[in-house]
Amino acid sequence: MPCADNRDGVLRLIEHLLTAEVYNTNPQLDLDDLPPQCRTLFLPGPDAAEVKRPVVITEGLLKRAGGPSDDLLKDLVKNPFVEFDTLKLQYHLTDLHAAAVWFATHGGKEMMEKNPALAFYVGDYDSLEVKYEEVRAKNPRFADSRAYLDHKIASLTAKDEKMAEALELVIVNAPAEIEQQMDGIVCTGDQIDVIRRIRTAIENRDFLKEHNIAEVGKLLFVGPPGTGKTSLALAISHELHMPVLEVRLSMVTSQYLGETSKNIDRIFDLARSISPCILFIDEFDFVAKSRVSDDHGAMKRAVNMLLKNIDKVSLVKNGVLLIGATNHPQLLDQAAWRRFDEVVEFDLPDETMRAAILRTITRTLACECDLDAVAERTEGFSGADLKMTVKEAVLSALMDGRRTVSQQDIEGAFAQVANRSVIRGCSWG
Template identity: 55%
Template sequence: MTRDEEILDLIELLLTAEVYNQYSNLSVNDLTPVAREVYGIHSMDGERTPVVVAESALQRVLGIPDAHLRLDKHPLTLYEEFGHRLRITSLPAGLTWFLKNGGRARIEKNPALAWFAREQDPSFSITYEEVRDRNPRFEDSRIYLDRRISRMLAEDDKLRSGLDLIIISAPEEVEQTIDDIICSVDQLSRIVKLKVALEHLEFLKSRRVYEIGKLLFIGPPGTGKTSLAFALTRVLHMPILEVRLSMVTSQYLGETSKNIDRIFDVARLLSPCILFIDEFDFLAKSRVGDDHGAMKRAVNALLKNIDRISLIRNRVLLIGATNHPQLLDEAAWRRFDEVIPFDLPDLPTRELILRRLLTESETHVDIAQVAEQTEGFSGADLKMLVREAILSALTDGRTELTRDDIIKGELLIKTRDEHKARNWI
C-alpha cells in the first residue's frame, strides 16, 4: 500500500466516524466492515454510542503504526495525545479534500459518506440507497453471530450439546452467491416467494398462513442442492446451520431422538436462520418394514420437530436435501410444502455453465462442442472438468487452455464414474 492510499484510508475512517457521530439517523449498517472493526462495534444492542478512531485500532486493523505521524501535515486532522485518538476538524472541508484526492470510488462503497455527500449536494451522482444495499450488513457478520451464540449459551448452557451437532456459518463466510449458480426458472421463483414471505411475516401470521419455508431439494449428486442452500444465506441474510449427521446418530438408546430435538431447539433460538439437513433420507428413512425401534423413534422425533417449526412463526427456513427421495418415509414427504427438483443440466444449461466457468480463462476451445460431448455430466462434474483442464495447462507451463486439456478433464470424470460402477466383490 502506498503512502497516498494509507492517507486516504485514514481520512475515510475519520470522516465516516464524524458523520456517524453527528447524524443519529445513520446506523451500524451505514458503516463499512472495516470501519466497524476499527471503531470496535461488536453488537447492535443498547444505546447508540459515539465512535472513536484510536491509533491502536488503526495499527491492529490496517497495519498502520503511528497514524498521527502520517497525518501530521494534514490541515484537517487533529491528534488527541490523551487517548491517542484522531479526528477530522471539518466535515464539509474534509469531504471536499477527500473528493479532490481520489475518494469518489471509496464513497461508492461507503454508505455513511454517500449519505453525507448527498446532504451536501443533492445533485451528487452517487445514490445513498444503492451504496447501502451493496454494503455488507452487520447482521451477516461472524462477530454478530458469535455474540448471539454467546448470549444463547449464557441463558442455557445445556444448548452447547446441540451446537456440537451442527456447523454454523454466517452469511459473510459463505462463498457461494446466487450469481454463481445456474438456477432454473422454477427454482428462482421459489426464492422470490421466500423473500416475499419474509417481507410480509406479520400479514401472513394475521391470515394464519404458516405452511411456508419447508423445502425438500431432490436430485442426483452434483446438481447444486447444497450450493443453492448455502447461497440462500446471502440472499435472505440468515446464518446457515448445517447438520452433522455423523454426530446426530448414536448407539445409545433414545440418544438420536434427543439429538434431533437439540438441533431444532438451537435453530429456534438462533432464528432467523436456515436449518440445512443434507442426505435427509439418512434421518427420514421409511418406517415400513423397519424393525429397528430406535430408528422409528428417531424418524418420529424428526417429524414432530418439523411440525413445530415454521418460517412464519419461528423465522426458521428448513431445507432437506436428498439424492434418494424414494427412501423417504411417506410422512416426511407430507411435511414439506415445496419439493424442488434438481435435474442434470441439459445441453443449453451445460453450455451456460461451461461459459461461466471459463469466463476468466484464456481459451479458443469450442465450448458448444464441449457441452455436446458432456451429456450426463452434472454441474459439479463440469466444474471438476474445468479444474482438471486448468491444472493440465499449468503443468505444461501454459495458462491458455487447449482442446487436449479439456479432453483430459472429460476423461477424468468418465474414469471416475467407471470406478464407481465397479463391483469389487
C-alpha cells in the same frame, strides 16, 4: 512527498476519522451505514452488536486497524485538518468539511462510493455524484455478518447451555460467509419459482400468520449427487439474508441412542432461537433407512421425534425455512414425504443446461473452447462433474505455463473425469 503506499495508508486512516466524525454527528445513521472495515474497528468487541457514540479514534484503535507505522502516523498529522492530542493519544479533525473535500480530491472518492456514512455526508455535493441510497444498498448488511451471528449465539448460550450442545451438532454460517451465490448457479425455472415463492412468503409473513396459512417453507430437494442441492441451499442463505444451520442426520445419531432424540430437539430449538434462518438437513433419506430397517426402539423414537419437530417448525410462525435434501427419494415413506410442501427436483442437466453451466463456470476465465461442443459430449455429467472438468483444464493450462484454457485442455480434462466415472462404477471383490 510520501510514497504511494504511505499515501494510500493515510487515505485509509483519514477515512476512519471522517467516518467516525460523520457517524457521531448524525444519530440517524446505523451500523449498515458503516463499511465492514470501519464497523469492525468501531465495535467494542467481537461479540458486540452496537457502536456507541461518540466513536473516539485513538492511536491504539488505528493500530488495531492494520498496524500503521510511525512514519504513516507522522504523515497523517501533516494534514492541516488532523490534530493529535498527545495527552489522550487521540486523533480528531479540526474541520470536517475541509477534510472531506481534501479526501475526495486526493484519491478518496472511490472509498466514498463504498462508504454509506461518507456518501450521506457528501450527498449534496453534485460535483462528486455519490448517491447515498445506492452506496448503502451495496454495503454488506451487519445482520449478514459473522460478528452479528456470533453476538446472537453468545446471547443464546449465556441464557441456555443446551444451545451450546446443539451448536456442536451443526455447521452454522452467516450469509456473508457464503461464497456460493445465485449468479454462480444455473437453476431450472421450477427452482427459481420456488425461491420467489419463499421470498414472497417472507415478505408477507404477518399477512399469512393473520390468516393462519403456516404450511409454507418446507422444501425437499431430490436428485443425484452433484446436481447442486447443497449449492442452492447455501445460495438461498446469501440471497435471502438468512444464516444457515447445516446438519447431517447420520452425525446426530449418538452412540448413546437415548441422546439422539434430545439432539434432534436441540437442533430444532437452536433453529427457532436463531431465526430467521435456514435449517438444512442433508442425507434426509437416513430417516427412511432407520424407520424401515432398524429394529431398535430408541432409533425409531428418534425418527418419530424428527418428524414431530418438522411438523412444529414453520417459516411463517418461527421464521425457519426447512430444506431437506436426499439422493434417494424412493426410500422416503409417506410419513416423511408429506411433511414437505414443496418437492424440488435436481435432475442431471440436459445439453442446453450443461452449456449454460459451463459458461457460468468459465465466465471469469480466458477460454478458447467450443463450450457447446463440450456440452454435447458430456451427457450424464452432473454440474459437479462439469466443474471438475473445468478445474482440470485450468490446471493443465497452468502446468503448461498458460493462463488461457484451450480446447485441448478441455478434451484432456473431459477424458479424466469420464474415466473417474468408469472407475466409480467398477466393483472388485
